[in-house]
Amino acid sequence: MKLIRLDERSRRDRLRFVKSQWRFYQGDPHWVPPLIFDRMKLLDVRRNPFYQHSKIALFLVEDRTGPLGRIAAIVNDNHNRTHNDRVGFFGFYESIHSQEVTSALLDAAAEWLQLHGMTHIRGPVNPSMNDECGLLIEGFDRPPVVLMTYNPPYYPALLEGWGLQKTMDLYAYLLDQESYRSEKLDRLLGIVRQRTGVQIRAMDFRNRTQFRRDVEILRDLYNTAWEKNWGFVKMTDAEFDFLAADLKQIADPNLVLIAEVGDRPVGFALALPDINQCLIHNRSGRLLPGLWHLMTKRKQITMVRIIVLGLLPEFRRTGIDAVLYAEIGERAKARGALWGEASWILETNDPMNHALQNTMHGVRYKTYRLYERTIE
Incomplete structure (x- = not known):
């Protein structure tokens, strides 16, 4: 086998890196092939504004039969400025069931990160905590929902075999339309609405001027509401606009909600239709067949993913988060969704974990893990 450093500036090399993923999921019914177009855009160091403050290196291990593994090493300067540390990241990891291959990949990533002054390696992130992140360690019996990761069950042992250890777990909860509402919750929602005067409105995607205003509101809320979260890094204006343009293509405006008290935005929630229920049929990952599956199967989507829900610090523990969850649930139900994720x-967000389990009757059904190791 041989280790290859690909040229991240080369479209040909990026495409080689992206397409290698298909080797590792042959015959896996739960894997959802990504759109090659989207992956290429995510890794494009010229177009993706993430790389205005970050660097990435792409590595591939292969033999004469084809790719055996891949990994990206990432230096996120904004992360290190925010947290005053020297943590490098790895992401886009794939490997056959071989400790030798995984160790070669992580050795290469660690060496590159050391050359750039990093003292720790953390991941997987693809390529940041604002994107897909975490290694699936529990819940392999279902496909991933939109913008969540999936991997073979043997991956955790391979990463741990190189010396990586858990640094944080991330939870996913399954919410059932038939059980998340109760008389107790409805009474609570009524009290919260009366006490806070909160009003919930949806974004207007058709009015370009209002859409731009709302994007700015969401960006400010996002960067403020999550500021103290573990591992969080504020998104730049260019990054947020880049993400908003992508999400607008798949989002339902009625599931992008802004909470206002008086005329002040105090929180927001974003739920996305689980387009993975369509894309799982697009085994090639090519764009045109993917669009065809989205157009012909979109009405069959029965799941939404509540991807973001947050409040300004002074409005936490007011119950407005429960109002947002309930609004998302009712609006999603009206569009045929039976479940939400x-x-x-x-794992350290005790108030949210408690609310999802005890108030919303959610079931924690998947766990994702972020790993870390010193590399000095």
Whole structure:
């Protein structure tokens, strides 16, 4: 086998890196092939504004039969400035069931990160905590929902075999439309609405001016509400606009909600239709067949993912988060959704974990893990 450093500036090399993923999921019924177009855009160091403050290196291990594994090493300067540390990241990891291959990949990533002054390696993140992140360690019996990761069950042992250890777990909760509402919850929601005067409105995607205003509101809320969260890094204006343009293509405006008290935005929630229920049929990952599956199967989607829900610090523990969850649930139900996934939730976020389990009757059904190791 041989280790290859690919050129992240080369479209040909990025495509080689992206397409290698298919080797590792042949015959896996739960894997959802990504759109090659989307993966190429995510890794494009010229177009993706993430790389205005970050660097990435792509590595591939292969033999004469084809790819055996891949990994990306990432230096996120904004992360290190925010947290005053020297943590490098790895992501986009795939491997055959071989400790030798995984160790070669992680050795290469660690060496590159050391050359850039990093003292720790953490991951997987693809390529940041604001994107897909975490290694699936529990819940292999279902496909992933939109923008969540999936991997073979043997991956954790391979990463741990190189010396990586758990640094944080991320939870995903399954919410059932038939059980998440109760008389107790409805009474609570009424009290919260009366006491806080909160009003919930949806984004308007058709009015370009209002859409731009709302994107700015969401960006400010996101960067403020999550500021103290473990591992969080504020998104730049360019990054948020880049993400908003992508999400607008798949989002339902009625599931992008802003909570206001008086005329002040105090929180928001974003739920996405689980387009993975369509894309799982697009085994090639090519764009045009993927669009065809989205158009012809979109009405069959029965799941939404509550991807973001947050409040300004002074409005936490007011119950407005429960109002947002309930609004998302009712609006999703009206569009045929039977279930919702709330993900991901930090294992240390006790108030949210408690609310999802005890108030919303959610079931924690998947766990994702972030690993870390010193590399000095």
